[in-house]
Amino acid sequence: MSRTLPMSLLAVVVLALAAGASLFLGRVNIGPHQILDGLFSSDVNLARLVVLELRLPRTVLAVLVGAALGLSGAVLQGLLRNPLAEPGLLGVSSGAALGAVVSIYFSLATAFSLATPLLGLVGALGAGALTFALGRGGTLSLILSGSAVSGLMAAFLAMALNFAPNPYAAFEMSIWMLGSLSQKSWDHVLLAGPFIVAGVAVLSTLGRAIDALALGEQQAESLGIDLDRTRVLALVGVGLAVGAATSVTGSIGFIGLIAPHLVRPFVGYQPSRTMLPSALFGAALLLLADIGTRVLHTSSELRLGVITSLIGTPFFFWLVVRLRRMAP
Amino acid sequence: MRKALRIVALGVAAAILPGMAAGSSAPVKPQRILSMNQCTDLLVLQLVPKARIAGVTYLARDGAQALFPGAATGIPINYGTPEDIIRFRPDLILTGDFSLAVTRRLAKEVGAPIVEVKSARTFDDVRRSLRQVGAAVGEPDRAERLIRQMDIRLAGLAARPSARPVRVVAWDGGATVPGTETFANHIFQAAGALNIAAQPGGVFTGFDVERLLQANPEALLYGGGARPLVQNDESRHRVIRRIFAGRRIGYPEVAFNCGLPQSAKAAVDLRRQLDALPSRPQAGR
Numbered sequence: 001m002s003r004t005l006p007m008s009l010l011a012v013v014v015l016a017l018a019a020g021a022s023l024f025l026g027r028v029n030i031g032p033h034q035i036l037d038g039l040f041s042s043d044v045n046l047a048r049l050v051v052l053e054l055r056l057p058r059t060v061l062a063v064l065v066g067a068a069l070g071l072s073g074a075v076l077q078g079l080l081r082n083p084l085a086e087p088g089l090l091g092v093s094s095g096a097a098l099g100a101v102v103s104i105y106f107s108l109a110t111a112f113s114l115a116t117p118l119l120g121l122v123g124a125l126g127a128g129a130l131t132f133a134l135g136r137g138g139t140l141s142l143i144l145s146g147s148a149v150s151g152l153m154a155a156f157l158a159m160a161l162n163f164a165p166n167p168y169a170a171f172e173m174s175i176w177m178l179g180s181l182s183q184k185s186w187d188h189v190l191l192a193g194p195f196i197v198a199g200v201a202v203l204s205t206l207g208r209a210i211d212a213l214a215l216g217e218q219q220a221e222s223l224g225i226d227l228d229r230t231r232v233l234a235l236v237g238v239g240l241a242v243g244a245a246t247s248v249t250g251s252i253g254f255i256g257l258i259a260p261h262l263v264r265p266f267v268g269y270q271p272s273r274t275m276l277p278s279a280l281f282g283a284a285l286l287l288l289a290d291i292g293t294r295v296l297h298t299s300s301e302l303r304l305g306v307i308t309s310l311i312g313t314p315f316f317f318w319l320v321v322r323l324r325r326m327a328p
Numbered sequence: 329m330r331k332a333l334r335i336v337a338l339g340v341a342a343a344i345l346p347g348m349a350a351g352s353s354a355p356v357k358p359q360r361i362l363s364m365n366q367c368t369d370l371l372v373l374q375l376v377p378k379a380r381i382a383g384v385t386y387l388a389r390d391g392a393q394a395l396f397p398g399a400a401t402g403i404p405i406n407y408g409t410p411e412d413i414i415r416f417r418p419d420l421i422l423t424g425d426f427s428l429a430v431t432r433r434l435a436k437e438v439g440a441p442i443v444e445v446k447s448a449r450t451f452d453d454v455r456r457s458l459r460q461v462g463a464a465v466g467e468p469d470r471a472e473r474l475i476r477q478m479d480i481r482l483a484g485l486a487a488r489p490s491a492r493p494v495r496v497v498a499w500d501g502g503a504t505v506p507g508t509e510t511f512a513n514h515i516f517q518a519a520g521a522l523n524i525a526a527q528p529g530g531v532f533t534g535f536d537v538e539r540l541l542q543a544n545p546e547a548l549l550y551g552g553g554a555r556p557l558v559q560n561d562e563s564r565h566r567v568i569r570r571i572f573a574g575r576r577i578g579y580p581e582v583a584f585n586c587g588l589p590q591s592a593k594a595a596v597d598l599r600r601q602l603d604a605l606p607s608r609p610q611a612g613r
Contacts (some may be wrong), residue, residue, distance in 0.1 A: 027536035050538050053567040166387055175503060183502070183537045185566045300503065300534035 007266045011280030018287040023035035034101040062290045063283040064196045068241035072284015073256030078210030078271030087242040087256040091127040091149030096246035098153045099123020101173045117248045124243020138193045153205045179305030183288045192244040199241025207272030254312025350476040357466035362418035364408045367586035373399045375467045377602040382416045396591045401405045403525045420592040448587020474589040481592040490520030495601045498549040512584040551581030
């Protein structure tokens, strides 16, 4: 714990700074004292509306989603003992994307307003169940069935785009898939929040198991770790947390991959110790990326998933170079 | 006057050219018209009887549903691909702003003239495209009748200018908001509205929800009725629902994107709805 603490403290400080900045930065420039005046005045005013109804839910959602992605990445990299594992690996993100796209395809959002995230959630849980049904009994089969389910969902996604009822629908589907936190309201926080919290709670029980797994599967079993149970819990946790996150924000790549790598060297490479700082750094990174989408003035909104990928890919290169240097 | 002359000249040219291309001296009305663009679909549906239309695009039914329900039912649909020309064997092809080289080659092979109808930015453009298509399909009188109906509506609007422009924005999630160089903007102006997203040189731009709250327009316009609404829940942010309750106006999007006689009716309808707005609330300030 002693080595986790400084890293977590640093992460908390970064996160708090980013959260503060997130409330004061946006497309509309409102001065800090104007915001403070507005918040403490009792009548309806622009500053109050923008901060309480737009920037605050957005910030809360960024923290929840970033933490879900960071923690899921840390757990999966530990569970699968693979530095390239990321939350999308088990098929839940593409399941969520498919659910959301189906709702856009059939214009369900006109019937009731939260149709898109709700169907995304259904898709994520369905994809997770399918991965579990196919991949029971081993780490390798879990990875393989996860990629098979991802592939299947991607095929359906492509089909939905292919048969889009009109160009607007195709445009909306592809834009949705780029991921965004803009225009998210408290409704989205209330919808996804409980699932993310439940998923994070499940995942955080897995620390001892992934530490033991670092020694190898047989060694872990001899230490009394129930591997099947661990895999099921990881799948359930990732399914809930990442599924709910993706269903409200769209696909956001690389956060779940990067966050654990950022903290790992500082916590002595012990898998369980990466979990809390990964979640915190995941939240901070996503929040910073989201602030980026707001302060970079582009004619149409730069989507969040685009920024995280743009930052994530160079990191990936760095990872490859570093692994090559460290290899004998 | 000069403009009017130019339009007449264009109309005459459009009337003569297809006839020349078909290589016939007597004006023969095309009997198998293939429309490969949603906007030309909606024009041709109003100009000729169904029996003479070989095919319209897959988007025609959505558009027709919003403006004149049932007009497109029973007509075979195409997807605007060059293969469709072989499939339909038309004797006249209507396309949008441009046609593909392969489309032109295949059209030559089946001996069908291609009429490219430029997309409309103004009501003058609507007159031009009605005359162009009317001449091409051999129904110039019908085209003139539609233009007269449209002009009566527009004259009615112009005769009763609004005291001050109503500040509006067409906001449907904010990803693509029509700006200055759009037909939608022209219709807003005709209806006596001031599009707050209209900046010089802008076509379709993004308009963030924070900017929307800051600008606080008097009405929020959203496309609807013209297409199956695919707006996602983004346009239903609770703060938007609350602030703009009773100030959201739906419009038939297809009549704002395509230059149609119905676009004038859409402008009249928009004016009526703007007039019916509650007196300006001061929320959001």
